[in-house]
Amino acid sequence: DVEKNSPPAYTLYYSQLRAAICYRYVGDFDRALSLLAKIEADYRFIDYRGTIRLERAETFSQSGKLAEALEAYKLVDSLYYRTEVGAKAAFQLAELLQFDLDDYAGAKMAYERAATAGPQEQVQLAQRLSSALGRYFTLWKEYDKADSILTIFDADSMWIARDSTGSPIRLEVVVDSLAKKPLVSKTDTARQKPDTLLQQAMLAKSPTDSLKPTVDTSLAAFAEGSEVTKDDQPKYRMIPRPDRNTTAASRALASYQLGELFHADLDSPDSTYFWLNRAVHFELDSVNAPRALYLMAGIANADTLDRFGDRKELYLFILSTYPRSRWVEASRVALGFPPTIKTTDVARTRFFVAESLFQAGLYQRAVDSLSVLVKETADSTYLPKSIYTLAWIYEHDLKEPDSAIAQYKTLAAKFGATAYGAAAVRRIPPPPEPPAADSSKTKTGEALEGPPRAGSASAAADSTFKSGGPPAGKAGADTTGLKLLLKNAPTDSVKRALDLDEIERIRMPRDTTRSRRAKESEEKY
Template identity: 25%
Template sequence: MQDKRKIIFSIFVFPLLLGIGCAYFNTFYNAKKYYQKGLAEYKKSQTEKSGSLSSSRMGGNTQFQKAVEKALKLLEYYPKSRYVDDALLLLGNAYYYQGEYLSALRRYEELLEKFPKSEFRFQAEMGRVKCHVALRQWDLAEDILSEIMSGPLSKKEKGEAYFYTGKLFEFKKEFTSAAEAFEKALAWAEESLQIEAGLAFGANCDSIRAYDRAVKAFRHVLKLDPPPEVRLEAQIRLAEALKYLGEYSEAIRLLENLLGEEKNKSRAPEMRLELADCLARKGDVEGAILTYRDVIQANPNTEYSAKAYYGLGILYEKEKKDYERALENFVQVKKQFARSVKADSAELKARDIFRLKALREVISAGLRGETKGDISVETTSSEEDSLFPPARYIALDSLWADSLWFEDQIKQFKARQMYIEEIDEYEMALEDVEASDDPPVKKLEEKRKQKENILKKLNLERETLPDSVQTAYLARARQEREKNFQAMRRAENPELSSFKAEELDKNLFLLGELYFFRFSLPDSALRQYREVISRFPNSPYAPQSLYSLFYIYHTVKKDSVRADSCAQWMLSRYPTTPYARTVRKVLGLQTATMEDTLEEWFSKAEQYLFNEKKFEDAVQWYSRIYKNYPQSELAPKALYATAWIYENYLDSLQLAKALYDTLSRKFEATPYGEKAKQKLEGLKMASSQTSLPKEPVQAEPISEKETKVDSLHSQEKRGASPPLEVPPPLLKEDQVD
């Protein structure tokens, strides 16, 4: 009986159990099959994306979704099967590649919680790391990696852990740490991961400009016999690294070989852009220009053509100094591909050139003395001032008139010009008739009569048209033409409205800044800065320009002699400016106190007053003291000296009185306040004696009395004042257009 039951069980139950096992195995098998297909599509899309300048959607989503459905079915219907941990890992990976990182994270954590001793534990932990990195949760990812690295790992697991450590640092843009981690991954990882680790190592070496290490990394990848698309990627990256390493010939040779193979056609535009850059760096500018144009012709209205136009703009700007052609190419970048990675840079470059042209124009106008209103335009064509061109009539139709009479007179004036043109036509016709072999007499007479009638009509119109109307007509015509031309010029260069011709000092300074910071032309910048200092020594832009001279000589040209000369001049001429403080700091000099500065200013004023007889310059230096430091001890003395100069040398008694009055009120407790009161009394008495012969008011000479008592130049306090430093001479090599 017992044997009979075993037979029944074998016949009915065992096949049933076997069917159930086959069912969940088939379910998992199908899930795994779809997952593998999705992964293959994903990797292919990643490779294509790395060689494409336009972003593309990740591949494999459809297959991943089918894999997810099958895996979820297994968990629902067969929760106790031996493939549950497999299914959880597959779900986590499929969600991850679909970009559903939170869902993936939940499945990885579920696997670790339910199957702490699963063979897939390490993969689940690395899945958690990848999800936290994708979610930018750096700290959580780093904690998991530290915990993993502290435990026992196989060689394969150690290589993978180092690889994802590198990925973490790469996402954090810590490229040096990333390169170190990828280098360790190369030492531990299996060959399948070494290819990816080698590419990542080379890319991060590029980011930290360790191009020699990048070259070694890409060559290592090529030795591993990678798939064709990965091999091409490594070769292109190798050429780029060789370029930055200065190995232009080798890079060019490699790129030309790759371009010669039909199988690499899909990435030809990218390689041609790289080739053009290599040619330009090697010095073959014409070859680079031709290569860029080939890219534009073969790939219009794409990111490739936009990059090519940008490259052309750089070549025309930097190498050929042809700013018009550079501008044309920079403007084309956005037109070719509005979302180009070079669009913003090209727009800034174009703006710089517009500013350069505008500044040159307003500076030229300022130097010509055109400092009011719009910049005038010199007309070179005499024909434009003529009354005869018919195009003038069309433009003048928009002119308004003061009255109906004026409009009528204008119409007559226009008609007269039309008659003149008709006469010209008849004269040409007469010449043609007379030149013929057998001129028809009747036709000749007819043309002559027509001409005479027009001349009579023309004389009549001349008598009825006042000269004032003609003058007004021509004046308005010129104004309208000038207005239209100015509008056209501003439309061509929008930066023209940013500058005023009368602000010549500011414009010269801004042109110097543009040359130095945007066009990397320090010699041209030096010339502009010197113009500011020589033409406008008292301008607020003068100390800035002088500091720029110092900076270029000190930092860029390493010319200590000229830098020291600029520094001395800065400390002498502009000692209290922030630029002077910066110069002192750079040169390690002790910062001057306010008292030292004021004494130096007072000394300069005395130098101008007593030695050079430059009274206005003396007033300027005295004024700096009492205006900027009214609380200082030297303020009343400087104010008194200013009033005294206006009274005795600059013939301005009214201004002198006003200054003496200010001094007597604001500084009445000082000796100079008392002297000011005495001066005011003396001036009042002198002005009241109008009937008597007027004699000049003799002021107590500062030069002979006060300076003996408290002059800042007395021998007891200091030696003779050194002469004012002058700017270093402009040498031949600095004279740059």
């Protein structure tokens, strides 16, 4: 009857387990541990001992008994490996080692064990944290190597090469036996204590108050009246030292990356501030320094104990030291200033519309769009690029060299100091030279100087640059350098981008040494 009217074993186990957890939540750790020990010893709950032991380890951890918690977590992890309870115990063990005991190596191993079983979210988180700790050890090695090199950089004795036994490798120096004399020290034989029978016999034969010169090779450096010169010092093979500035930059970058790692992946504000502060102290580059200072200011703002100083000083330092950084606007907002309203460059939008038309092969519509842009835009960074693109389409796609020359001249006159203006100057062909005098014509009495006759090829070429339009009857003739350039243009230039770097790939023929020599020979003969 007692067994019939008693509740099921699971109900008894679950109710007592929840009661122990409630005791733990209210801070009554002793009653929680006592109740957990009671249900752990009950044979009816043998199938639930893994969960009971896990809750017992969690109670030890929250009560501050870290040593007991550590042993309890390890017990569950080892007894229930590759199960959901064991994976959860391994994950909590890793957090205990990482945040409370600062044992990153042990935490990495525990995260790897936690990734073997359990819910999918926990498995992915354990894998990410294990990878982050592996990245931590890699960055720490880079930082420690650079820091060690800079610490001993000026100590010459640390850069002496050594052999396999650890002995320094000496350089063999040839000594001139005639010029080199042994060091001689003066020893007071009266005050020197004899050590051997031979020394006693020698002292008995010599006067007690005499100073006899003796050769001392072991104590020559410390003998009275003798000095070791630079040439007498032993010379060793030295290890070449790395560049100091490069090593310092590597140390600063490794410190910054460690700070970013603790901020983004390991979720440790204290370690984040520590490493970013070191990076700034080690003269971090101007690209990453504003970001480091901004993160430090955010940590100082969130800290209620004021352990990291005044955040306003960090924000103001960003504004004053890095005014062109992209973190300036965020710092202004953090200080309470209104955000800066940025004006929209209409020419930029119009240029991209014209560029899309060009890519689609609608050259005339692209020219019309660029012409309106140039006409209605007074001040924009896209204005020189638009004029150059307009001239490019006239030259290569619409085959209107005169219109292209007019656009190039306008660009060179208004924006000659820009990169596009300089490119336009290179694409403007030089004016044609006057025709050479013909000896046969001079004999008949024709003038040597004067403008060429109307209808001649020279007149047609000259009219191109004077009138700005194509010469009559010679519109299809390639009489200018720009028209010659059209023949050399690639056939697939329609699909090219409008960037200056790619546009400049097609230029006038280069004035090489071979071409100059050919010109000189033609002029000579």
